[in-house]
Amino acid sequence: MRTFLFQLVLIFSIFQCQAQQVIRVNQLGYLPNSVKVAVFLSDRQADHSTFQLCDSHNNKVIFEGQPKVKEASNWGMESAFRLDFSNIETPGEYYIQAGDVRSPAFRIGYNVYEGTADFILNYLRQQRCGYNPYLKDSCHTHDGVIVDHPTRSGQKIDVTGGWHDASDYLQYSTTSVNTVFQLMFAYQNFPEVYSDRFDENGISGTNRLPDILDEINRGLEWMLKMNPAPGEMYNQIADDRDHIGFRLPNKDEADYGFGKYRPVYFVTGNPQGLAQHKNESTGVSSIAGKFASAFALGAGIFKESDPHRATLFQQKALEAWTFALSDIGFCQTACNVSPYFYEERNFADDLELAAASLYELTGERDFLSEAKKWGKEELVSPWIRDNGARHYESYPFINLGHYYLIHNHEQDFADFYRQGLDSLYSRGKDDPFLNSLPFIWCSNNLLVAALTQAHLYRVTTGDLRYEEMEAALRDWLFGCNPWGTAMICGLPGVNDSPLAPHSSYTVLLKEPTYGGLVDGPVYNTIYQSLIGISLSGEDEYAAFNKGKAVYHDDVGDYSTNEPTLDGTASLSYILAALQTEGRKQATTQNNFKKDDQGAIIRMNQDEKTIYLTFTALRKSWKSR
Numbered sequence: 153m154r155t156f157l158f159q160l161v162l163i164f165s166i167f168q169c170q171a172q173q174v175i176r177v178n179q180l181g182y183l184p185n186s187v188k189v190a191v192f193l194s195d196r197q198a199d200h201s202t203f204q205l206c207d208s209h210n211n212k213v214i215f216e217g218q219p220k221v222k223e224a225s226n227w228g229m230e231s232a233f234r235l236d237f238s239n240i241e242t243p244g245e246y247y248i249q250a251g252d253v254r255s256p257a258f259r260i261g262y263n264v265y266e267g268t269a270d271f272i273l274n275y276l277r278q279q280r281c282g283y284n285p286y287l288k289d290s291c292h293t294h295d296g297v298i299v300d301h302p303t304r305s306g307q308k309i310d311v312t313g314g315w316h317d318a319s320d321y322l323q324y325s326t327t328s329v330n331t332v333f334q335l336m337f338a339y340q341n342f343p344e345v346y347s348d349r350f351d352e353n354g355i356s357g358t359n360r361l362p363d364i365l366d367e368i369n370r371g372l373e374w375m376l377k378m379n380p381a382p383g384e385m386y387n388q389i390a391d392d393r394d395h396i397g398f399r400l401p402n403k404d405e406a407d408y409g410f411g412k413y414r415p416v417y418f419v420t421g422n423p424q425g426l427a428q429h430k431n432e433s434t435g436v437s438s439i440a441g442k443f444a445s446a447f448a449l450g451a452g453i454f455k456e457s458d459p460h461r462a463t464l465f466q467q468k469a470l471e472a473w474t475f476a477l478s479d480i481g482f483c484q485t486a487c488n489v490s491p492y493f494y495e496e497r498n499f500a501d502d503l504e505l506a507a508a509s510l511y512e513l514t515g516e517r518d519f520l521s522e523a524k525k526w527g528k529e530e531l532v533s534p535w536i537r538d539n540g541a542r543h544y545e546s547y548p549f550i551n552l553g554h555y556y557l558i559h560n561h562e563q564d565f566a567d568f569y570r571q572g573l574d575s576l577y578s579r580g581k582d583d584p585f586l587n588s589l590p591f592i593w594c595s596n597n598l599l600v601a602a603l604t605q606a607h608l609y610r611v612t613t614g615d616l617r618y619e620e621m622e623a624a625l626r627d628w629l630f631g632c633n634p635w636g637t638a639m640i641c642g643l644p645g646v647n648d649s650p651l652a653p654h655s656s657y658t659v660l661l662k663e664p665t666y667g668g669l670v671d672g673p674v675y676n677t678i679y680q681s682l683i684g685i686s687l688s689g690e691d692e693y694a695a696f697n698k699g700k701a702v703y704h705d706d707v708g709d710y711s712t713n714e715p716t717l718d719g720t721a722s723l724s725y726i727l728a729a730l731q732t733e734g735r736k737q738a739t740t741q742n743n744f745k746k747d748d749q750g751a752i753i754r755m756n757q758d759e760k761t762i763y764l765t766f767t768a769l770r771k772s773w774k775s776r
Contacts, residue, residue: 172695173198175235175248175255179631179638179646181264183730184241185737187623189234190248190255191584191632192219195695198231203250205237208257215240219250222584227634228698232584256636256647262738264645265730269338269345269364272640272727275667275720276331276367277354278657279315281323284401285354286657291401292321296389296416297408300424300486311389311416314374318716319655319665321401323389324485325378326494329442330548331721332371333505336449337552338724339364345728364724372450372465379443382471383478387439388417391426391488398656417486421479424486431493435481438547441502444472448509466513473506494544500529504553512556520560527553527565532572535598539579540590549601549722558612569609573618576602585633586624591701593711596639596672597719599625604726626726634696635673635703640723641715642666650705652688654714658707668715669723673701682711 172195182188192200205215219233235248243262248255278286282293295312298304314328339346339362346362352369359366378386394406408415415426419439423430447469454462485494504526511519535546557565580588589598606622609615630638631646638649641664651664658664679685679702687708691697697704703712 173253176632177255177258178627181259188238189236192233194231200250203235208245223582226700262734269727272667282312289402294412297410297413299415301418311377320394327718333446334721338728342728385419387419390414398659427488429487429491431484433483435479437476438499438502439483440476441506444469444506445509448513495542496547500526501551508553508556531568536572586621591675600722635693641668652707654710665715669719670713673703
């Protein structure tokens with residue numbers, strides 16, 4: 153009996169050891185010609201002098217390397233190592249072994265990111281307001297009733313459309329217009345990445361437009377409704393009276409005192425709120441600047457394919473720019489029953505991006521001068537500079553105006569990007585994940601912003617000093633983090649991704665919000681201070697929630713596991729960039745020649761070989 157009990161204790165001890173000694177990898181995989189690093193974590197002292205990269209099919213050791221010791225205590229661990237195998241570029245399936253600890257299998261391949269940029273569009277289709285293809289029904293068709301307008305309050309206005317902001321059904325111009333810009337920015341840089349599998353209504357099928365353009369069109373048309381005339385701009389639909397619990401959008405019973413209608417907030421530039429609680433708005437520049445930049449980029453995108461719409465968007469951009477300068481300051485979202493709102497307090501970045509976008513569109517030098525002037529008002533994004541922020545205080549989280557100025561040979565702005573990246577690197581260089589980001593609410597949005605900034609800096613300057621940090625931020629999204637989970641709901645190709653997001657779709661329909669980027673981990677101190685959080689099950693990541701930040705894949709955790717519209721859209725650029733890089737590496741490696749549709753028309757041009765392909769067979773064809 154004692155022997156049996158000893159064996160049970162031994163087995164339990166081994167299980168505990170395995171559960172808290174892990175190797176985290178990018179579960180989606182690594183491009184052959186890229187930085188490739190895994191992370192070893194242990195809750196006890198570990199001393200590994202080597203690690204092995206092994207072929208998962210035959211267990212053959214392919215590479216042996218030396219671990220780099222990193223600081224483990226921030227994550228509640230005793231030991232942490234970075235395991236670098238960047239020199240291995242041969243496509244295949246591998247795992248990493250360090251002592252008795254083995255990682256999940258993962259791939260090195262050119263196509264590991266294929267389809268990811270399209271996949272996140274599932275979430276946008278699910279978030280559609282008006283006709284919702286996921287539900288095959290319509291919602292909020294009576295939006296809305298104007299509030300806070302000096303002469304039109306109480307009048308009805310048609311603003312149905314766009315997308316819901318998150319798992320509630322509010323709609324903010326702040327986040328929605330940024331969403332439109334992020335989608336267009338990705339499409340502008342990588343149009344060839346996107347496929348056409350859905351029509352304009354989001355129904356499976358084709359309409360001869362890339363699916364991302366369907367979402368862009370939807371966003372731009374909603375913007376026209378929210379900015380119907382010069383100086384008439386609306387900032388928000390609904391308010392926190394929405395927060396009455398889980399229900400589907402087509403069965404929304406939130407009561408705003410207008411019957412079936414929801415309030416539509418006019419942009420006043422002054423503190424707003426229909427009840428006791430008010431925001432702290434000081435002007436209109438932040439919101440009008442966002443409208444100006446998105447309309448300007450839209451005009452550029454549709455200049456050739458739809459000149460009439462492009463002319464309209466250009467006029468709207470110019471009008472929004474004039475409005476942005478008419479009342480300098482920031483415009484925040486409105487609250488009602490609670491004191492919580494999006495606390496955006498910067499606007500120079502919005503004016504910079506608006507002016508830079510208008511310069512790209514018109515070529516007028518005055519806009520370039522304006523862009524530089526406002527860009528020098530905010531050299532580094534405040535959340536990076538200050539290593540923290542209040543909720544959405546520094547927004548958008550990335551300053552894309554700097555990128556457009558770098559693109560126009562204003563090299564000072566590359567240095568401003570570098571200053572921000574240097575701050576992030578200096579603070580995180582001893583972390584096993586090279587991640588020093590502040591784990592405030594929506595930390596994943598900050599991470600994607602930092603990742604995008606690092607990528608833009610590298611490709612525009614050729615400076616590789618932050619390449620490993622860029623790769624670490626990329627890998628964090630796909631599972632190389634303390635919890636070993638990807639951060640995009642239901643992402644194909646990974647073993648662990650959020651399947652129980654804080655969403656009515658999950659609670660009522662038992663389905664995840666496919667493609668949605670969840671908020672991400674928050675500081676343990678923040679989590680402990682929040683009210684209304686109650687996990688629905690056991691904490692599967694409990695062993696790794698003992699450090700500075702926590703994460704739960706649980707519908708009850710609205711702080712770490714709620715997907716957001718703008719966060720998801722901000723993935724568009726980096727996912728499209730990774731797909732494009734994989735294709736370029738494959739083309740270089742294979743030396744294939746492709747036509748303008750991406751079809752291979754010549755194989756390795758250094759070999760004297762002829763390939764025959766039959767793409768279809770007629771019934772009358774017979775072999776001889």
